[in-house]
Amino acid sequence: MKNPFPLKHTLLLIGSCMFILALYSCSKNDNNNNQPDVAGLMAFNLSPDKPLIGISLSGNTLRPPLPYVSYTGGYVSIYPGERSTVAFDAGSGNSFASTTYKYLPRKYYSVFVTGANGTYNNIVVSDNIDSLSGISGESYIRYINAVTDSSKPQVMISDSQSVVVNDQPAFKDVSSFTQIKSGPVTIAINNGAKINASRNITLEEQKLYTILFVGNPSGTAPGDSVQIRYIENGKLKLDTSQVSAKVIN
Numbered sequence: 001m002k003n004p005f006p007l008k009h010t011l012l013l014i015g016s017c018m019f020i021l022a023l024y025s026c027s028k029n030d031n032n033n034n035q036p037d038v039a040g041l042m043a044f045n046l047s048p049d050k051p052l053i054g055i056s057l058s059g060n061t062l063r064p065p066l067p068y069v070s071y072t073g074g075y076v077s078i079y080p081g082e083r084s085t086v087a088f089d090a091g092s093g094n095s096f097a098s099t100t101y102k103y104l105p106r107k108y109y110s111v112f113v114t115g116a117n118g119t120y121n122n123i124v125v126s127d128n129i130d131s132l133s134g135i136s137g138e139s140y141i142r143y144i145n146a147v148t149d150s151s152k153p154q155v156m157i158s159d160s161q162s163v164v165v166n167d168q169p170a171f172k173d174v175s176s177f178t179q180i181k182s183g184p185v186t187i188a189i190n191n192g193a194k195i196n197a198s199r200n201i202t203l204e205e206q207k208l209y210t211i212l213f214v215g216n217p218s219g220t221a222p223g224d225s226v227q228i229r230y231i232e233n234g235k236l237k238l239d240t241s242q243v244s245a246k247v248i249n
Contacts, residue, residue, distance in 0.1 A: 037105030040075030042127075042233070044112045046146035047120055048216040048223050052090040053113060058083045065090035066113075069214055069229055080105040085122050087113045097122045106130075108233075114172055116148045116216045125174050127233065129208065132177060134236030139203040140177040141185070143211035145169040147226055148218075153191035155213070160184055177208060187228055189213050199228040208233040 045066035097120040157165035159181040182205040188198040194217035215226035
């Protein structure tokens, strides 16, 4: 399934040499040697009662605003350093969640806006993509439990051969990327009560995926139902000269 979101975002990195240049040594123009290194940031709106939010870093707003269960469509180039990361209602401009995080140059990050009913958080994580290697027949998968519930539901992710992930994450937990066989994968989340969802997807080799468990089991609005969404973070290619992985278009 290539487009699990109802938006027209492509699921690979925001392309072009401009972005890859900033993160992973594309050829530099001799006339622009003083351009600073940047980091990559992907942002998600996973708050069920926030229909449209904005994200700002040190007062600079990422565009466009994000509807619920949408994201930036790829990694956006940002300046590194210790920066305030603020989520705000796109209509009123009122902020409702804020954190400060130190972004390092040439690194990738994700910020997940989570919560409901007046309690919200910006969860910033380092994606550690540069520590992964592209392997034939293998993919990488991780998840965030953004279901606004105090229980620790059972999360299981299985490939065609075995159970690869068997966890009980708390609300707001984000897993690391786990290597998994490419092809059909079954994903399930269940707490024996109101949280009960499953989904089958197909992973392509050397790609990285983030699974989004979302919803508000105690709510009654249409968007409160527990769902399993996913996005592609990018594709790995083995860099034999540096023995490390790059994310490429």
